[in-house]
Amino acid sequence: MTSPQIEIQLIAVVVAIACAIPGVFLVLRKMALISDAISHSILPGIVLGFFITHDLNSPLLILMAAVTGVITVVLVEAIQRTGLVKEDTAIGLVFPALFSIGVILIAKNANDVHLDVDAVLLGELAFAPFDRLIMGGVDVGPKSLWIMGGILISIIALLLLFYKELKVSTFDIGLSSALGISPLVMHYGLMSVSSVTVVGAFDAVGAILVVAMMIAPAATAYLLTSDLKKMLVLSVVFGVFSALAGYWMANLLDASISGSMSTMLGIVFLIVYLFAPQKGLIAVLYRQKQQRTEVSLLTFLLHLNNHTEIEERHINHLQEHINWQKVRSKTVLNLALKNNMIEIENKVVSLTEKGKDFTDLALEYIITNKDEKIEPMKDDFFLFRG
Amino acid sequence: METKFAIQVDDLTVAYNYKPVLWDIDLHVPEGVLMAIVGPNGAGKSTLIKAILGILDPIAGSVSIYGKPYEKQRKLVAYVPQKGSVDWDFPTTALDVVMMGTYGQLGWIKRPGGKEKKASLEALEKVGMLSFKNRQISQLSGGQQQRVFLARALVQNAAIYFMDEPFQGVDATTEIAIINILKELRKAGKTVVVVHHDLQTVPEYFDWVTFLNVKKIATGPVKEIFNDDNLTKTYGINYKVAVNK
Numbered sequence: 001m002t003s004p005q006i007e008i009q010l011i012a013v014v015v016a017i018a019c020a021i022p023g024v025f026l027v028l029r030k031m032a033l034i035s036d037a038i039s040h041s042i043l044p045g046i047v048l049g050f051f052i053t054h055d056l057n058s059p060l061l062i063l064m065a066a067v068t069g070v071i072t073v074v075l076v077e078a079i080q081r082t083g084l085v086k087e088d089t090a091i092g093l094v095f096p097a098l099f100s101i102g103v104i105l106i107a108k109n110a111n112d113v114h115l116d117v118d119a120v121l122l123g124e125l126a127f128a129p130f131d132r133l134i135m136g137g138v139d140v141g142p143k144s145l146w147i148m149g150g151i152l153i154s155i156i157a158l159l160l161l162f163y164k165e166l167k168v169s170t171f172d173i174g175l176s177s178a179l180g181i182s183p184l185v186m187h188y189g190l191m192s193v194s195s196v197t198v199v200g201a202f203d204a205v206g207a208i209l210v211v212a213m214m215i216a217p218a219a220t221a222y223l224l225t226s227d228l229k230k231m232l233v234l235s236v237v238f239g240v241f242s243a244l245a246g247y248w249m250a251n252l253l254d255a256s257i258s259g260s261m262s263t264m265l266g267i268v269f270l271i272v273y274l275f276a277p278q279k280g281l282i283a284v285l286y287r288q289k290q291q292r293t294e295v296s297l298l299t300f301l302l303h304l305n306n307h308t309e310i311e312e313r314h315i316n317h318l319q320e321h322i323n324w325q326k327v328r329s330k331t332v333l334n335l336a337l338k339n340n341m342i343e344i345e346n347k348v349v350s351l352t353e354k355g356k357d358f359t360d361l362a363l364e365y366i367i368t369n370k371d372e373k374i375e376p377m378k379d380d381f382f383l384f385r386g
Numbered sequence: 387m388e389t390k391f392a393i394q395v396d397d398l399t400v401a402y403n404y405k406p407v408l409w410d411i412d413l414h415v416p417e418g419v420l421m422a423i424v425g426p427n428g429a430g431k432s433t434l435i436k437a438i439l440g441i442l443d444p445i446a447g448s449v450s451i452y453g454k455p456y457e458k459q460r461k462l463v464a465y466v467p468q469k470g471s472v473d474w475d476f477p478t479t480a481l482d483v484v485m486m487g488t489y490g491q492l493g494w495i496k497r498p499g500g501k502e503k504k505a506s507l508e509a510l511e512k513v514g515m516l517s518f519k520n521r522q523i524s525q526l527s528g529g530q531q532q533r534v535f536l537a538r539a540l541v542q543n544a545a546i547y548f549m550d551e552p553f554q555g556v557d558a559t560t561e562i563a564i565i566n567i568l569k570e571l572r573k574a575g576k577t578v579v580v581v582h583h584d585l586q587t588v589p590e591y592f593d594w595v596t597f598l599n600v601k602k603i604a605t606g607p608v609k610e611i612f613n614d615d616n617l618t619k620t621y622g623i624n625y626k627v628a629v630n631k
Binding site for chain 2: 222
């Protein structure tokens with residue numbers, strides 16, 4: 001690997017981590033769309049900052065863009081508060097307006113400088129190593145690595161300091177407010193951090209793809225865990241993996257780096273969505289099939305419980321009485337036999353002790369809806385896992 | 387002699403979009419009562435609690451907790467919001483939710499430690515949820531979720547408890563378990579304020595009641611003021627309910 005290659009990957013990894021952390025809270029707050037809005041509407045901030053400083057990596061430019069990001073959020077909320085439109089409509093009104101102001105500003109004034117819409121929208125990681133930070137005549141590395149590194153350190157510091165405040169204000173606004181942990185402060189804090197991150201990252205991955213870096217890792221992690229700390233860790237892992245894998249994919253295909261990284265994020269999400277053990281598509285389908293069988297089993301057991309007459313319990317009559325097809329009857333019968341809930345004597349089915357107990361418990365649960373009754377059954381049966 | 391009021395609300399008016407939802411409320415709640423706030427839908431019951439807790443800004447009036455503004459008395463107050471106000475798919479466990487009750491005492495930045503964890507486990511035990519401590523909260527039933535919320539309030543170890551519809555969507559066992567804990571709190575000298583819907587159980591559960599319908603209709607001991615007259619004034623004409631004497 002050449003040194004620019006290493007530097008590009010280093011920047012990609014830092015961007016991925018810096019995006020993944022605020023992304024988790026945006027996803028949990030159901031504000032994923034806000035990051036999209038911010039990433040677009042910071043454009044006028046970037047352009048104005050650029051006119052003043054003539055430097056795409058100036059701290060002032062980042063600050064101005066971050067302010068525009070917060071203004072976006074304020075405007076969205078103000079429009080929403082009128083009660084005339086819903087949040088998604090408000091977002092859809094605000095960010096194209098701000099974005100278009102940015103586009104016009106560029107077209108009118110920036111024709112002769114290095115700032116074009118393509119660069120802002122898509123970014124170009126491959127050029128990042130060319131812009132060096134020189135301190136006291138010494139080349140200390142790519143500028144964007146320093147900027148994103150600084151942003152990342154701030155994000156980690158803020159996360160460690162305010163983890164509990166972020167958690168409670170995300171989960172329960174009412175309690176948070178009553179405890180004196182102002183949800184408003186946390187909200188705008190998170191929005192400011194997200195804006196700064198987007199601005200810092202747009203140079204590397206572009207204003208559009210930065211949304212993927214923020215939302216996709218968090219959404220993927222959410223499918224796999226029910227623990228906030230693990231979600232943060234997984235989110236970072238997915239972000240870093242996709243950034244590196246995306247870089248090498250771009251290398252291999254000779255394609256856009258940021259495009260490949262986002263594609264990788266999408267692929268990772270798709271794989272997890274299909275195969276996640278609890279919330280994955282395959283697991284859900286399997287669980288639904290199991291539940292159907294178990295409902296059938298329960299119906300069957302209740303039928304046996306209700307009827308003492310021999311003819312109602314004859315193995316050949318079950319099919320016509322419960323009105324099931326042959327395959328289903330057989331599956332259910334086998335399942336009941338395997339669990340020692342029924343016994344078959346002279347082709348007459350009857351409940352065993354275990355089968356009776358099970359049916360009684362299930363009946364009681366259905367009637368009273370009391371969860372504690374069926375706690376011991378939850379391990380064996382999907383049906384009762386809620 | 388001055389009576390000691392746990393909660394004192396004076397001339398409180400709250401409006402949404404310039405439409406008053408609470409109008410000129412005066413409410414003095416003595417220490418150590420178990421009080422129900424009753425009234426029809428849209429009467430402003432939850433709003434009253436939120437305004438007392440500073441979650442909503444009133445357009446007029448003042449609130450004091452033991453004679454001082456709420457902001458100075460946060461540590462004396464525990465709050466249980468409506469169960470439906472949070473996202474139960476949030477990635478966290480029952481124990482973790484209870485631990486959130488300790489955040490107020492901790493203040494900003496400081497993290498909960500062993501002491502907070504121990505208190506939270508005790509609170510979970512008190513509501514009969516200790517064996518569910520590591521369960522993801524979306525895997526709990528409605529009643530269990532409400533118990534976790536109650537445990538979170540207990541861990542705040544407050545003097546005043548505000549609960550917004552704690553009996554909504556819970557089974558009878560949980561309802562009895564919760565009311566028993568609330569009665570214990572009263573016995574320990576705490577003040578408990580509950581937004582309540584089931585008028586039939588008011589005389590059995592509570593010793594103090596406030597009738598609310600945008601304006602305050604009446605407030606006082608259940609024995610004295612829980613009658614057809616006040617019910618009719620609060621809920622409209624011909625409201626009939628069996629009052630157990």
